[in-house]
Amino acid sequence: MSRNWDQTLKDWAETIDATDEERGSRAREAIKEAIRSASNLKHKKIDVAVTGSYRNNTNTRADSDIDVAVVLHDVAFYAFPADGSVTQEMLGLQGSSYAFDSFRNDVEAALRAHFGASNVAAGNKALDVRASGARLDADVAVFLKHRRYTGKKTAAGEWEYFDGVELRPRNAPALRVINWPDQHYKRGVAKNEATNRRFKRVVRIFKHLRADMAAQGDLEQKSAAGQVSSFVLECLVHNVPDTCFNLEDGGYMKDTKAVLSWLLRATQPGADSSALTEVSGMQPLFHGPARRTPEQAYAFLKAAWRRVRGAELLPR
Structure with missing residues (x-):
């Protein structure tokens, strides 16, 4: 029996129920308690916050875990303009003997002590x-x-900067993984308001679609679904113009088709995808360290089109 795609997209657009939200909240509070209980951490300035799809309200039932960030404010990583207009020496910034590895080890020890090593x-x-x-x-x-x-100065005469967070992977300590959770959240909320709350609903549809392709799709769809993350899907949808949303009352097929069409054109071979950014707007979506490519995105979008639209020709 053929699938009723109109109803499926309506179901996929909905947020998860309150029970999962409550369980996510409990996870955050339990991790906060673990940090507070550690004698070598309780006097440090630390934030424990839900991040990712739970904070941004783009989570689905397939998001079985919650992303929590533990951020130390007492020590920071820095990035300076390549032209040397601002340097660490100019600002008088000093290094610290308590560095990233020490903090990560202390957090790990606190979690093991609180939840059990296993x-x-x-x-x-x-x-x-x-x-x-x-x-x-x-x-x-x-x-x-x-x-x-x-490299610019504020109206008050101070050097301008943007705040984010940074970690270094265990297996690649020279790699700088920089996230911008506050900017991501604010721009996601603004996009949702500008599209009559359709942005986050379409993101959920894309996430469900990826899971559906991975579980029940053909070989092309299964392969394509494994090439993009939930984060990339949210960023892709955020780049789509507001005019592609809110195209029909009570349904999502027109929105889904319009978003897929725009993104297929933006990522197709020969297209200039350099203007596509992360939701935060702070860095390109397809940049070196993250190893994301427009080719991976296009493969997913093409397979997703065929999943939903069948034999209908791809947009040009």
């Missing part, structure tokens, strides 16, 4: 805290503050 697994970028009862699994990423100087 319930915490260390990955290259995050610590996996396994679920217990009413608490969701949590991927706990440990960060220092990141400060990017622009």
Whole structure:
């Protein structure tokens, strides 16, 4: 029996229920308590916050774990303009003997002490805290503050900078993984308001579509679904003009088709995809260290089109 795609897209657009939200909240509070209980951490300035799809309200039931960031404010990583207009020496910034590795090790020890060593697994970028009862699994990423100087001055005469967070993977300590969670959140909210709340609904549709392709698609769809992350899907949809949303009352097929069409054109071979950015607007979506490519995005979008639109010709 053929699928009723209109109803499927309506179902996929909805947010998860309150129970999962509550379980996510419990995970965050439990991790906060673990940090507060550690004697060598409780006097440091540390934020523990939900990040990713749970914070941004783009999560689906397939997002079985919650992303939690543990951020140290006492020490920071910096990025300065390539032209040397601002330097660490000019600002009088001093190094610290308590560096990123020390903080990550202390957080890991605190989590193991609180949840039990067998319930915490260390990955290259995050610590996996396994679920217990009413608490969701949590991927706990440990960060220092990141400060990017622009080389300009503010109206008050201070050097302008943007705040983000940064970590270094265990298996590649020279690699700088820089995230901009506050900018991501604010721009996502603004996009959602500008599209009559359609932006986040379409993001959920794309995430469900990827999971559907991975589970039930043909070989092309299964392969394409494995090439893009939930984060990339959210960023792709954010780049789509507002005019591609809110095209029909009570349904999402026209929106989904319009968003797929725009993105297929933006990522097709020969297209200039350099203007596509992360939701935060702080860096290009397809940039070196992240190893994301427009080719991967196009392969997913093409397979997704065929999943939803069947034999209908791809947009040109």
